Amino acid sequence: MNAHAPAARADRHWHAGLEALRAARWTDAHQAFQQMVKLTPHNASGWTHLAAVLLQQGHLQEALDAALKARQLAPDSALACSLHADCLSRQNRHREATEVYASLPATVSRDADFLSAHGTALLMDQRPREAIKLYIQAVGQQIGHALTHYRMGLAFKHLERDKEASTCFRTAITTDRVGEVRSLALPQLLTTRMQACDWEGLDDDIAALVDTIDGGDEPLLANISPFSLLALPVGPLRQRRVAQAFVAQAARPLKPLPPPGPRAPGRIRLGYLSADFHHHATAMLMTELLERRDGQHFEVFLYSHGGDDGSATSARVRAAGDHFIDVRTETHEAIARRMRADGIDIAIDLKGHTRQTRFELLALRPAPVQVSFLGYPGTTGADFLDYVIGDPVVTPLDHAPHYSERIAQLPASYQPNDRQRPLPPAPPRAELGLPEDAVVLCCFNQSYKFLPAMVDLWAQVMTQAPHTVLWLLSWNAHGQRHLVQAFAARGIPPSRLVFADKVPLARHIARLQQADLFLDTWPCNAHTTASEALWAGVPVLTVPGDTFASRVAASLVSACGLPQMACADAATYVRMAVALAHKREALQALKQHLREERLRLPLFDSARYARDYEALLQRMFERQQASLPPDHLPARPAE
Template structure:
């Protein structure tokens, strides 16, 4: 980074001015800039501050105000230069130090931000904000244990510092201390009863801990918080993702999503609704935005379809704001695209400008309310057709997303009212799959610590999806299947202990619960087939987990509800030829699980059918999926080309 003040001698508030008149004029310009700033006229404020620093180039305060204005205008490089100049002139100014730190964080450079914090002279008192920023930088570098000490330091200085509590909660979560994380957000909810975001996180992390008494408590607090909200309420960004495992109410999920979209109301797209007329003879330009174009579940599902998409009809642009992990999957994804654009250091508006400049016809949002989303990019409306797909199983509640891709089972047209997007149905299943997955022979039960002769009933979904009602059902199944054991993907000893205790309370020996650690995906897939059957979670079922399980030849018993997240496994089972394993209530779910557990011949027949399905079922036919997706894209773009608004697109029947 260029430093504009290398030839300047540091001063604390200013230096010797060129003349008294220059000083007076500069001060007046600075005052004018403050007035413009107060009224939100950032262009005029920036112009005034620029003139002030020209007249008084050694005044640190003028440079600081210029840096702030430049940042507001999105001119980050110039803002960093101005902030660095101000800091050179006044190295002890905490405000300037923290502004420069934030600018580096915005650029995703926490190491440089931390260096700025550490360069503060030792005689300057570190306030709570300084400790919070230090902890945040360490957290962004993955050093959560170190970060926690700084958040605790901040709380010692200011015991009710909300950001310190929030950051502490997230770092505890990253260290998989979910009960402690929930307590942080519970405390925040007491400090601010109208904070919807923290009330939701408290529920979510209690669910991760399988602390169901606190889940019920936190759900009650969440309901109380919602009752306090008004249209005038101001809240931090929330994640409706937290609702998926605790509610099967699609209207509640829609309300929550729409509430969160209020944070984008200030964004006014450039030339809204005006896009260059598309050459209908040219390839359709398809853009996809994600941070998951590496070794991640989204890329595992998507990559073969990208490889098989008809490149004579479609030109594919992938906009990545995630890491390059150097994996083979990353290389496959990059190779599948006509253009791979690195966007990690772009702000949403910059990314939107790039997408608009590329002339994208249809832009796919692959994140929704999941980590590191770029919904803000879509708020600038860089493409005439914008589509939500794959990353988030529910509505985004966004007026700037035109379609959500589903299928007749996960998004029946009768559920249109639960979506702000128009439903666009794939003919069979919305989820793509990679048919080049390994077909390795399974590992041994002995290697994985499982009893050799037991009926192993597995669930490889994350612990936050295990609800009290579901665990009740599992224990009733175990009571009816004396030879059965439960195999769960729970790496955390505290959660394991809690589940053992809950099993004992229900009359089930804790010894019948077996736990698996997280492993690399290929190693994990090699052990899935050790299970005799899988029990899906509810109301948030397995998605990639379920397709992996079916690929491994293990039948999955699933309970289908009203939300997208509760219907995915049903769609997958239907697409693989086992719709009889889709259940409508817990009684049916338990009975089918017991029947499968007790009837070895039936299980073995289903296992063989699933293994055969890897070469025949629509679920694993990427070529067919690519054709169907291409046709759906063409239907969306055709409406746009004709000047027609988006509308629901029912599934077209597959040719016989």
């Protein structure tokens, strides 16, 4: 009788755990399965369920330990294998996760869920082609597996195969029977269709997304990628609502660290968090800012959760800080504890809601002051970020309701720039396929930023200024073909469109100098692309909207002494573009201003920017040291 008592008690805990699981009472389930494995430590099912509950609670290391125990006891269990791999994936150990999935004996059958999860580990390990093979196997087993169709769409999007990605996202929406995958796939469908300039029925898809946002609860909104909304006309308050829901779910398992002790004396310690300390727009923009830091007052820590591409940019940015810390394989908690141990005063996230982000780890509150800067042009929706760095144009204080953060304004533009950016001689127009006597209008934005209404405006300009050509980036074959058709339908023949291949940065800036006027897009402007044009001496014409992403170009031209290039509305944009196309002397004067004043313009005055930026960080630090809560920091001149 006594010999069977532990087994009987374990069975009671097993059933209690299952009941708690069904009711989503995770703490009760945790306690029940923990008691079960204490009583019957060789029960693989108990360890498997304990691992699943610990994973749900965000206890990654404990979940990993339990999953490893389950696999030791049941090496042929596909479920234990999946849990083991999932624990690693959630610690950003994607390569190890793929090896765990592959370690399941070949004799064990793999269902659609397993194949799909294995594919996603490969995708996260930057191996999309291998992932697609497994996704195809998964949908071969279960054609209606909506989540797999969605994930396969992400893999094709990663490969810039937008037509195939769109098909996958549309299939995910069609096969979804619950509605959760639909909210994941719909914004991605819109983005890929826009990248391919596939606009038939686009308004219906946008309306469907708006209805989803307006009618959705937090769990549904948390499925929507905030980044995917930046180029869509959904408005700033919807962007904020989606961002808040998304980050609330991502950060839910992360509880703040205990309050820090007294601050160690010394310089103000800045901790930058990013995956982009390599040949990436963010690093290219801000490297000189780091190089010009005031080393007597600021100590810079770079926490990198991305790879090293071996580029000159990578070497330069990594050398620009005082400390470079590779945290690619560290858990969120380990990174936060490292930042806390390093005594970081101001944590600065450079990613926001962009690919490979890990900014949610700042929910652990490793630093007294936490800031969103440069990488994401909008609100993160995070209540654990105190400030977003902007300027009076891109983030006016009357837009404060659009942001979960407090607005901290730099006096000129929010965007740093690099005076070491190349500026080679311009090649001849003939070499670029451009007519010698035409006014060359250009837009080198990615095609997902184009909407049919934008092409309507450009066609109006070209109709009223028939001596113009429009120079565009050949981003993808589908987009190029659709654009040619769209312009033809508006009376602009293919001969007036010139498509440029993607080339290295130095060659791009060299050729840019042969353009006369850059025509911007909205609701998502040119950002780094606009500052490249201005650096090359090409004026940018824009219309600022009511979101961060739609006001960047206005900020940049204002910081170049050309605020008149930010038009009040679309009609003014067309009139001004036509007028400049007809008055070449006026256009030439704008170009001459940019070229002659280049190094004196606030946008490209790196020394001035560094002083302004550090003065703003100093104000944040002083408020915190005075025990004052974060508050909006209006722009003021550098001291």
